[in-house]
Amino acid sequence: MYMMWLNFPGQPPQASTFSVEWDYLYYFLTALTIFFSALIFIVIFYFAIKYRRRDKNEVPPQNEGNLPLELTWTIIPTLICVFVFVWSAQLFIRASSPPASATEIFVVGKQWMWKIQHPEGPREINQLHVPVHVPIKLTMTSEDVIHDFGVPAFRIKRDVVPGMYTTEWFEATETGQFHLFCDQFCGMGHSTMVGTIFVMSQEDYARWLASQLNSKPMFVSGERLFQQLGCNTCHTPEGKTGVPPLEGLYGSEVKLQNGKTVVADDAYLRESILGPEAIVGYPPTMPTYQGQMDEEDVLQLIAYVKSLGPSGERKATKQ
Amino acid sequence: MPTDLRRPTLADAHLGAVPVAHQFDDFEQQTGADTFGMWLFLATEILFFGGLFCGYSLYRNLYFDAFTAGSHLIKVKYGAFYTVLLICSSLTMALGVRAAQLRRKNSLTIFLILTWIMGAAFVFIKLRYEWYGDYLEGLAPSLNWAPNHESMEMIQHFHATVPHVMLFFIFYFVMTGLHALHMVVGVGLLTTLLIFTRQGKVTGGNYNWVEIVGLYWHFVDIVWIFLFPLLYLIGGRYV
């Protein structure tokens, strides 16, 4: 009990590049709040004392209002709002655009645990090991309800929604262990759907990766799944009539049947595997794989397709 | 009480003793409040249907092929017939309001009965023939969802997927169902109005009751005018 008061909490750790930028805006808004609250409090107390009722029958002189004053306290808050809006929107854009060089890590939320996989293969549950000073992009989806992947020390948070991929990114600046919370209420185990982020020096991280035996890179597992599910009977390297070639597909532009053009990204591939007739630009000859694989399997397959492109450095496995 | 600040009252001028509730000063204030209340109720109704229209728009946009296929699976002849029926019933309802204003008790009765018949026919045909037919064809999600061979061909023709076509049918049943529920309420209101008319209460002064029920009736018809093209005519389908 005594120790509790010694460590009186005031600020969460500032452990990412974004957390510093975020805190500046937070400090500004806090100062703004304190300033205006104090202003209102002081004025109210001053008026309440100076103009207190001295006689129970007194009526003060009346005052209808004052247009310049009204305009002043309409325009000044508006200007402050515009300023805050622009600043915070910029911050949001930065938080929503991971750098192209970011290392990708995959997250699947499930009642009530976080399943995480590194492209090199290692899988973790409720733990995430990352190297310091390297931008990390998280691609996330959920097996069941909506979850939310939040790391207070990095000031990042994003909903993890079933049926779609959401992303967030960070670049850790300090080594250590930090909280991972599920921030969207997801049922009985919500408050135990927590974990730890281990930020390690780059050498330690490399050592940690190497120590994860029995793990194959995601695209290798994806390739095996590709064969097990019989995908390679149609998706041959030579290409069959009406079957799209997978080499070089990832990142390329695909024309849909309704005439629109989309980029073949993670979401497109996921949709193509699970609900093929819906959006892809090919005759619906491929069966849906909805219900036959979980979100983690889909991620392996996407990793495999990704490894085949964009320049097609690898070739699809022959039958 | 100095009454000169009040607007002159229709009730005093034309009708003699018409019951005015204690909270109102005069008959005109009472009828004004009643009619305005119905307009506000219709505003609520618009938002009530609005939530469904939002969901419908989203999914129609996402799964246009499936919605086109679904639209081709329901019978446009019913939709067209309902549309004619409801437009005619709106006409007889409007004529009923006119008859009430002119205090013609017998022609009001006739117009109300005609409107009643068309409303009841709508509900009956919808339940007995259209919905029951859909049910037998295996097009009722959750209750009997097993599209037959022809339906599957239609779905494949539009490159649609079965779950998304099911989504269309959910919206079809929920939206037309909510509309049909309003029709049932409307037919009930017409029945009450008919009784009051025969008792002489309507032409005896409360003719605005017909106007209020009429507002409701026209609103329900207008909702159908939106539902018909949205559900039955997707993808330029006219036959």
Add this chain to the structure above:
Amino acid sequence: MSTVAVEATPTLPEVHYLNADYGWRSWLFTTDHKRIAWLYLFAITGFFAVGGLMATLMRLNLVEPQGLLMQPSSYDKLFSAHGLIMIFFFLAPSIPTVLGNFLIPIMIGARDVAFPKLNLLSWYIFMTAGTVFMLAVIRGGVDTGWTFYTPLSTTYANGHVLSAAVGIFISGFSSILTGLNFVVTIHKMRAPGMTWFRLPLFIWALYATSVIFILAMPVIAITLALIALERVFHVGIFDPALGGDPVLFQHLFWFFGHPEVYILILPSMGVMSELVAAGCRKRIFGYSFVAFSSVAIAAISFMVWGHHMFLSGQSLYAGFVFSALTFAVAIPSAIKVFNWTATMHKASVSYDTPMLYAIGFIGLFTIGGLTGLFLGSLGTDIHLHDTYFVVAHFHYIMVGGAIMGYLGGLHLWWPKMTGKLYPEAWARFACLLIFAGFNLTFGPQFILGYMGMPRRYSVYPPEFQVLNVMSSAGASILALGYFIPLIYFTWSAFKGPIAGPNPWGAKGLEWTIPSPPPTNNFDETPIVTEEAYAYGPQEAHVG
């Protein structure tokens, strides 16, 4: 400086609405808006007690990081029921159905609302809804939070989601009918000479609230109907596995949900204007700005729902639009605060309990409103979203704003409702206790949120304990503060000194008739010839 005469030895009228008729039938079948207000007062006080008890248990559980009292599943049911009861069965009806029912006809010079029977029907619908919902709670509760997010509520939750949703669905119709009744009353029942710009600002605020009732409640009704459909038939409207979109639910829910927040605070702002005017004996500074800001808030409130969903995967551009509109809705609220403050300038400020609540409201609402900027800003919302910062923010608005306004209004009009005075010293003490307890409860939660503690957690990491203990200690003070008025109000209804028609020396039609008022309010329809709050001659006019 002119004066008003405050009566020296007031007496009770011989016949008034309370003693005009006796027996339980005269209450349960009454169509008198003043008696219906009492029916609501008893009902919502009961709901407030239940919701408050749940809050107390939650705060008690959070004293220990591992949970002092209960399993997580029980905690989930507690916070879900606490939110739903407080929002749908206490706060939303509080000011409109108690103070609004009692005062709207009197303030505009009418004998009753436009549809008295509909008014009674609304109460019965409300009680039916409350019964259905409470049965769901007793039979095992609902564990989805008050937001019913899909697919948790439709597929995964084990609680009595269906019957709880039915309860809320029914309560929506009670609110719709009340709103409809009020709007028609304000449009059609005003006394001769009571023009729109002579209306008390309380009426403006309730008018805006009623419009939101009419336009927002049907959306939640149809959304809950879809939830029920999905839960019973598993048809896939919100299920991604079947092609449905779980985020569509959030759009529909918050299209209702954010206007709902203004349903809770707008009436309280209306009460504030009355408290400040009566407490200062002054016309509200910038009357038309305060009046139009209510309408502006109601209008913009329908266009900001997406600010609850910045992180839910909606597009970046939607986020920009919703964030900008959120800032736009902040401006009218700021205008109100500045105008109330300016009204106190050169006023005759009383230290009676209603004015103390008014001062407390202005302070707490300012903090609540400004911390809303943190959450309406796209960037800062990232870290604070779904943390205790959100909890603290909306409690500053809901409890520090809405409940302070409700209690302040109850203290101002209690003498009118009962004809009796309450013990002023006790009332002031309770007000200060509530103010102190409130700040101790919810102030630390801002820091907790910044530290990153997520909301709806029944267990939490140990470093958050000290702030949680502070918050729980504050909650016990707050609970005591709410208990005291219950006792002295009950005492005063029976034994309190006689108030007289106008104990505050305030302006307004309600203060011109006896306390308690006669059943028909006015023996003769009043003719209004002056502005609202006409305490004396005007010195300056706004351009």
